[in-house]
Structure formats: structure tokens, C-alpha cells
Amino acid sequence: MIPIADTLLAWYAENGRHDLPWRQTRDSYALWLAEIMLQQTQVETVKPYYSGFLQALPGWEALARAPQDQVLALWSGLGYYARARNAQRAAQKVVADFAGRFPDTREAAETLPGVGRSTAAAVLASAYAQQQAILDANARRVLIRTQAVHGDPKSTRTLQHLWKLAEALTAADAHSYNQAIQDFGALICMPRHPRCPECPLQCRCRAYAEGLSEQLPLRIRKYGTQERCVFFLRIEDGDGRVFLEKRPDSGIWGGLWCLPQFHPQGASEQPVPCTAQHDALADGDALREQVRRFCATQYGLAVEVQGLTAFYKHVFTHFQLHFRCIRTCLQDDEQGMKVADQALSGRWYAPEAALAKGLPTPIRRMLSQSA
Ligand code: SF4
CATH class of the missing domain: 1.10.340.30 (Hypothetical protein; domain 2)
Structure with a gap:
């Protein structure tokens, strides 16, 4: 020694x-x-x-x-x-x-x-x-x-x-x-x-x-980098407030406030593995229709899709998350009040109030860019 x-x-x-x-x-x-x-x-x-x-x-x-x-x-x-x-x-x-x-x-x-x-x-x-x-x-x-x-x-x-x-x-x-x-x-x-x-x-x-200063510690890779894709939904009411959900306590971003997640190919709203991110996150009429249906069934909200942001990437220890934000607005403002009552994990926030919450970094980035 x-x-x-x-x-x-x-x-x-x-x-x-x-x-x-x-x-x-x-x-x-x-x-x-x-x-x-x-x-x-x-x-x-x-x-x-x-x-x-x-x-x-x-x-x-x-x-x-x-x-x-x-x-x-x-x-x-x-x-x-x-x-x-x-x-x-x-x-x-x-x-x-x-x-x-x-x-x-x-x-x-x-x-x-x-x-x-x-x-x-x-x-x-x-x-x-x-x-x-x-x-x-x-x-x-x-x-x-x-x-x-x-x-x-x-x-x-x-x-x-x-x-x-x-x-x-x-x-x-x-x-x-x-x-x-x-x-x-x-x-x-x-x-x-x-x-x-x-x-x-x-x-x-x-x-x-031994000439091994750069080689030690040994780097033993057990996992390849996984790629996952997801859309985040920015749902705005008539006053420009955005809808945020509190995530469950366990798992990534546990307990933080987040924009609702959505993926048309996913069995749930969770990110799905993907290889061609630009295809998996492509815009189109079919996607917009799926978003409208998702908001109606998940939150009882009628929304109009206004557009999609550019592609973003966030690197976690074991995977990379590729995502885009879909901007939507409520067709009927009163529904916004209803969803706040119904979805116990969700609330409407003015953009500045949303930025004061505990947010994951990528969500903060998206909200501050459009606040
Ligand atoms: S920097 Fe580290 S590896 Fe290089 S001589 Fe010093 S202890 Fe050894």
C-alpha cells in the first residue's frame, strides 16, 4: 500500500x-x-x-x-x-x-x-x-x-x-x-x-x-444509451395560464410539477423507446387529432392545437429524452375551471407563477422561452 x-x-x-x-x-x-x-x-x-x-x-x-x-x-x-x-x-x-x-x-x-x-x-x-x-x-x-x-x-x-x-x-x-x-x-x-x-x-x-493514468479506473459499460421520445403538452386557457400536473413521488422528476406528457405510440403517456426521433416526433394531421382526443378523454378538455416547438434533448444517466412541446389552447375557457377541480394532481398557473414551482429543467426551459 x-x-x-x-x-x-x-x-x-x-x-x-x-x-x-x-x-x-x-x-x-x-x-x-x-x-x-x-x-x-x-x-x-x-x-x-x-x-x-x-x-x-x-x-x-x-x-x-x-x-x-x-x-x-x-x-x-x-x-x-x-x-x-x-x-x-x-x-x-x-x-x-x-x-x-x-x-x-x-x-x-x-x-x-x-x-x-x-x-x-x-x-x-x-x-x-x-x-x-x-x-x-x-x-x-x-x-x-x-x-x-x-x-x-x-x-x-x-x-x-x-x-x-x-x-x-x-x-x-x-x-x-x-x-x-x-x-x-x-x-x-x-x-x-x-x-x-x-x-x-x-x-x-x-x-x-505502469503508464495507466488515463486507463484507470476501468470503464465498464453495461448499458447502451437508450433513446426515448415524448411530447409535452402546453395547454393554455384564455388568460394565458398553463396547466401543470404534479408527478407522483417516486421515479424521475418525482414530486415536481410538469407539463402533461403524451405520445401517440405509447400505451400510456410515458416516454417510449425510439430510434428515429424526428419521425417519432413528427407533426401532422393525425398527431393533432390524437392530441385533441387525448385532452378530451384524459382531462375532459376541448383544445385547439396551435403548433409544435423545435426538437429538444435532455440527457439522463441511462437514457436520452427527445421531446417537443405541443402548444394548445382551450376552445372553451370554463372547461379550464372544471379540470382544476377534477384533476387533483393538476393546477392552472400564470407563466410567472409556474416558474416559481419545483420544475424539471427541460420544462423550466420550455416555459421560460415562451413565458
Ligand atoms: S495525477 Fe493521479 S494518476 Fe497522475 S501521477 Fe498523480 S495520482 Fe497518479
Whole structure:
């Protein structure tokens, strides 16, 4: 095993990102919130969301009691919305089961929704000065390269090996060490094109010695990129208000507000796999007739189709969503009132009010372009 702690700590003292907002605190709530937001999201993207969220909901109690709509609106645009729903459930558990204090053992911390071993360890190390090892994406990559771990990085066997390495290599001052390895992974030992020539670990790095800096960690692709297609319906009433539906709590965009989805080839309104996106999302008389029928049967609304937007694409982890928005308006305004009563999951919103809701990024983009 190649020791790396002293070099990382010395490098961090000189070059670390000490000014990050979540590095200015030892408060467990603020540290935990940053860890949750930084899962799968870049530092620069997280910064404004972190400050806004902390300002609006500054502690466990406030988050636990907030309306879910407010939590999702604060998270809107950050993606992976299950994190927001889990964060609120975690805050409720901290308040109910741990007297409003982040638990002080890893086992207890891992019972909180959305908190895995690495997140629990990061909070415990910084909030309570415990010697706890992390294994987030940056730490994992630095360990894999410096120690030349050749296995599938996602396999249970490799992960168990990496956790053992992480535990053995973490310094007594885990608060500083964890931040050091995170920054080192983000700034020097980067995912693509690691900066080996200026790396202070170069003379001891096994991947570098083997000429494998760019090849490790191994990239094992298990899935091809799936393409899916869907139409979104922008239904406007006579006052220019748009109809939004609240999505069910589970699944992609769970709990967020969305334009109704529609696809003529789908058995339901869900996106369908497609290969030729431009054919699957083509305009035509048949499509417009299907839209009118869909609105009538689904919502009891008589609509006129006004036109379709250009083609859009949104990339998820396991698939790409191709979509267009179909603009429609109500033929009879009174029906708009009826549907608001009938469709419990749907409401009419003026465009500015709609933009204040928790919306998926592509829906926000479409609404702001035509607000
Ligand atoms: S020498 Fe290159 S691969 Fe090895 S730790 Fe440094 S940056 Fe990473």
C-alpha cells in the first residue's frame, strides 16, 4: 500500500479550495446538506443552491416542517430530485429520532434516507472530528490510480478492497484529509487527462509507473444509451395560464410539477423507446387529432392545437429524452375551471407563477422561452 496522506495534506494546505461555502462551517446540518447536493452535481452548480437552501431552511427543524413543494422549488434545476425528497425525510428522522442532532455513529447516520457510508463518514469527520474514511468519486479515483486497482470499480469485490484502502490511508485528521483527497481528485487527479507532470504523488503513483493514468479506473459499460421520445403538452386557457400536473413521488422528476406528457405510440403517456426521433416526433394531421382526443378523454378538455416547438434533448444517466412541446389552447375557457377541480394532481398557473414551482429543467426551459 502506497502512503499518500502526508503528501495530500501538504498539497491541500497550499492549494485546497478553502473558500468553498461548506468549508466555513462545522455545523452538521450545513455539512450534510452540502454532501447531499454534491452527490452527482458539480461544485460550481451547487454553490448558489446551497446558499439559497440554507437561507430559506437553515436547520433540521425548518427542513423537516417545510412544505414539500417549497423543498422541491429550492432544489429545482439541481436534478436527481429523489435527493431532495430523501433530504426532507432525513431531517424529519433527525428531529423525531435523534433529538434534532445528526447521529454521532456511522451506523445510526446510515439509517437516514439518502445517507450512505461515504456521506455519513464525511459529516462525522468534519462535524464531530471522527477518523472516518470517505469513498466518493474523487477519493475512489485517487485510490484506484495511486494503488493501481485494476478491477471493475463498481464491483462489490473492488469496492470492499477500496474501503479497506481508504480506512488504512485516512489520516487522524480525517476532516482535512477527506477534503484534501476530494480536492486532489477534482484539481489534479482528474477523471480525464490527470495532471501527472505536476502531481506531487507522481513518483509513488503505481498507475503512472505502469503508464495507466488515463486507463484507470476501468470503464465498464453495461448499458447502451437508450433513446426515448415524448411530447409535452402546453395547454393554455384564455388568460394565458398553463396547466401543470404534479408527478407522483417516486421515479424521475418525482414530486415536481410538469407539463402533461403524451405520445401517440405509447400505451400510456410515458416516454417510449425510439430510434428515429424526428419521425417519432413528427407533426401532422393525425398527431393533432390524437392530441385533441387525448385532452378530451384524459382531462375532459376541448383544445385547439396551435403548433409544435423545435426538437429538444435532455440527457439522463441511462437514457436520452427527445421531446417537443405541443402548444394548445382551450376552445372553451370554463372547461379550464372544471379540470382544476377534477384533476387533483393538476393546477392552472400564470407563466410567472409556474416558474416559481419545483420544475424539471427541460420544462423550466420550455416555459421560460415562451413565458
Ligand atoms: S501521477 Fe497522475 S494518476 Fe497518479 S495520482 Fe498523480 S495525477 Fe493521479
